[in-house]
Amino acid sequence: MTQTPAQELQLLRETFADLLRNQVLAESVVAAEAAGLPADAWRALAAGGFPWISIDEDRGGSGGTLAEALALVPLLGRHAVPLPFTETGLLASWLLAGAGLPIEVKGHQTISDAGQHLVVERVDGNRIRISGTLPGVPWGASAASIVAVKETGGRSLVLLLPSEGVQVIRRRSLAGEPRDDVVLDGLVLGSGQYAESHLPDAGRELALRGALCRGLQIAGALERISELTVEYAHVREQFGRPIIRFQAIAHHLARLTEEVALAGTATGVAAEMYAAGSAGTAETIAMAKIIASRSAGTAARLAHQVHGAIGTTREYPLHLFTRRVWSWMDEFGSGAWWSAQLGARITEQDPARHWDIVTLGLRRP
Amino acid sequence: MRTEVRGFLAAEMAALGIDPGLGIGGGYRPEFSRKLAARGWVGMSIPKRYGGHGRSAVERFVVIEELLAAGAPVSAHWIADRQTAPSILAFGTEEQRERFLPGIAAAQTFWSLGMSEPDAGSDLAAVRSAARPVDGGWSLNGTKIWTTNAHLNHYLVVLCRTSQDADRHAGLSQLIVDLHAPGVDVRPIQSLDGTNHFNVVTLTDVFVPDDLVLGQVGDGWRQITTELAHERATPDRFLSTYSLLRSFLEYLADAPELPPSARDAVGTLTARLWAIRQMSLAVARMIDSGQTPATQAALVKDLGTVFEQDTITVLRDYLPGPARSGGTTLFERLMEQAILASPAFTLRGGTSEVLRTMIARQL
Numbered sequence: 001m002t003q004t005p006a007q008e009l010q011l012l013r014e015t016f017a018d019l020l021r022n023q024v025l026a027e028s029v030v031a032a033e034a035a036g037l038p039a040d041a042w043r044a045l046a047a048g049g050f051p052w053i054s055i056d057e058d059r060g061g062s063g064g065t066l067a068e069a070l071a072l073v074p075l076l077g078r079h080a081v082p083l084p085f086t087e088t089g090l091l092a093s094w095l096l097a098g099a100g101l102p103i104e105v106k107g108h109q110t111i112s113d114a115g116q117h118l119v120v121e122r123v124d125g126n127r128i129r130i131s132g133t134l135p136g137v138p139w140g141a142s143a144a145s146i147v148a149v150k151e152t153g154g155r156s157l158v159l160l161l162p163s164e165g166v167q168v169i170r171r172r173s174l175a176g177e178p179r180d181d182v183v184l185d186g187l188v189l190g191s192g193q194y195a196e197s198h199l200p201d202a203g204r205e206l207a208l209r210g211a212l213c214r215g216l217q218i219a220g221a222l223e224r225i226s227e228l229t230v231e232y233a234h235v236r237e238q239f240g241r242p243i244i245r246f247q248a249i250a251h252h253l254a255r256l257t258e259e260v261a262l263a264g265t266a267t268g269v270a271a272e273m274y275a276a277g278s279a280g281t282a283e284t285i286a287m288a289k290i291i292a293s294r295s296a297g298t299a300a301r302l303a304h305q306v307h308g309a310i311g312t313t314r315e316y317p318l319h320l321f322t323r324r325v326w327s328w329m330d331e332f333g334s335g336a337w338w339s340a341q342l343g344a345r346i347t348e349q350d351p352a353r354h355w356d357i358v359t360l361g362l363r364r365p
Numbered sequence: 366m367r368t369e370v371r372g373f374l375a376a377e378m379a380a381l382g383i384d385p386g387l388g389i390g391g392g393y394r395p396e397f398s399r400k401l402a403a404r405g406w407v408g409m410s411i412p413k414r415y416g417g418h419g420r421s422a423v424e425r426f427v428v429i430e431e432l433l434a435a436g437a438p439v440s441a442h443w444i445a446d447r448q449t450a451p452s453i454l455a456f457g458t459e460e461q462r463e464r465f466l467p468g469i470a471a472a473q474t475f476w477s478l479g480m481s482e483p484d485a486g487s488d489l490a491a492v493r494s495a496a497r498p499v500d501g502g503w504s505l506n507g508t509k510i511w512t513t514n515a516h517l518n519h520y521l522v523v524l525c526r527t528s529q530d531a532d533r534h535a536g537l538s539q540l541i542v543d544l545h546a547p548g549v550d551v552r553p554i555q556s557l558d559g560t561n562h563f564n565v566v567t568l569t570d571v572f573v574p575d576d577l578v579l580g581q582v583g584d585g586w587r588q589i590t591t592e593l594a595h596e597r598a599t600p601d602r603f604l605s606t607y608s609l610l611r612s613f614l615e616y617l618a619d620a621p622e623l624p625p626s627a628r629d630a631v632g633t634l635t636a637r638l639w640a641i642r643q644m645s646l647a648v649a650r651m652i653d654s655g656q657t658p659a660t661q662a663a664l665v666k667d668l669g670t671v672f673e674q675d676t677i678t679v680l681r682d683y684l685p686g687p688a689r690s691g692g693t694t695l696f697e698r699l700m701e702q703a704i705l706a707s708p709a710f711t712l713r714g715g716t717s718e719v720l721r722t723m724i725a726r727q728l
Contacts, residue, residue: 012393077443188486219402220563230728233728242727244728247722250721250722250725250726250728251718251721251722251725252722252726253722253725254667254720254722254724254728255721256665257724257725257728258664258667258668259726260665261644261661262640262641262644262668265640265643265644266636266639266640266643269643284630284639285640286636287635287636287640288636288640290632290633290636290637291636291640294633294637335633336629338632338636339629339630339632339636340625340628340629340632341632342630342631342632342635342636343627343628343629343630343632343633343635345632346412346614346628346631346635347614347617347618347628347631348634350619351611351614351615353612354611354614354635355434355611357635357637357639358434358607358635358639358642359430359639359642361643361646
């Protein structure tokens, strides 16, 4: 029996969710904060080729479509996956493949969106020398290599930075995930370690794709935050009844539901448009990240308020998700940063064209 | 279709020589409504055999959002088009459909809603207006309040008690009342901005013939809850302040001295509007596929109307001085109106609090 593309996508999503349920247990997410990357979980995901979906097979990827790859990203948030999944595949491998550079399919790779701040000088022949600091690189200390983009002389250079020969200052996100500062002090790269991207303006493309990934991760985590909170409000009793029976609590839950639906819709539409290569995708991703970041803050606040003191502990799982959305909401451009970008773009053009942005969508009726 | 509507509106609004308005409060102009009807943009979802155009909810969505975005004066036909026509179509008799729908689609007859009463606001099931059976029909007594444009419209759909049932949701019915019938008294209520669109309608021994009962006797509660699911998520719930936002962009283009935060604010408001519209569109698609997405619609209305009020709160900080009448720019004029009109946004069609209670009940 042949399946429709929607059914195939759903099947892929279920397979991946099952894998995450078995491999990424709440205990292992907490343990990862002390022990570092959970190697078994990474091996299981890598063995299935999941991180490299949408990267061409002749480039060393797993093949498949961008729509398939993006469909998995909310699940990373929903299961609080403490792995550089989007960093390795959708971001680093995508840039490397687009520049004809080799991708790493055994270990994990990572990405920095701060490549523009690096100073790049030509040494001799094909060699270049790189200096500067890449702040907050996800799993920067343990990654096999770090990928960054530097726009120079009208070209987008994709840099494949080795993990040796760089200084790493270990730091952590609010969720306890590695976000290391990587200091490059005259690191020399030869041919095969950097190349021009086939994408025009690859730095901008990376910012967009990164923002879309973080937005989808937020949307997935918010779903789980909402489920935990509704469940708790049904079970927890005070004054002789479940707290959901109190209107003040019920209204917090309604607002929480609204924010989760808004973030899910915004990031879902942006992902569909991005996968389809629709016109206006850049503005749509900016809007989706603004919404996801805003909703993340509001939803986390409401969820904690409903949970009371238990939600502020390590023993109750809410923190696995709220600490992640607090971290993701500022990564690859905070809501405020994208609002400034979008606001500048809108106010540069004729006010009559504003409505065209408001009505952007995949199937524009 | 979108381009055609836009072109028509640009020409007509210029010919009328009026400022854009704020959503459905944008002005009562029967002639304008008739011109829209002549183009096929009123009663779009009414089947052709009743004088309509047999279009989908999504097609109607496109036209009404263009009307609202332009701030067109749509309030004469709005309720009839949005609410009464779908209701008559769903619950009315064949004779009622043939009798009323062509007039709605042609923008010849305009309708009001007779739901709220002095003692029945959010608690709509507390209505006391009652009809008792008489020879050939019903005799209706009661008072309806907040009836928009009852002083100008032709008909009123009255939610009333037709039996004193112990279950307060049973025993309610909807009756169609001719606003010019004997016993109907319409008195204006002046709104805080000095305009008059609300009224008190007193019904004294009003005779309603049997053939003007809408739907089944005793089925009124189910009928209005279905009706509300359809109206709650439509673009009039998030576009009331679009003309204000649009006028701010024009104002900003001429005021480079405004701080960068003004541009950031435009970015955030645009993103919120875009996302809410996508949710609203999803509801229209669900309606087209035969569903009644009541909870989804409530989510959209709450998000949308709060967004409308936030737009005012955020943008008023960029006024050149205190808001007052006689502003030289469209932004200043619309802001003055919007501040005064804004309290109603989160009240009409179900308060935010009622909506949130409804949403939470499904969790």
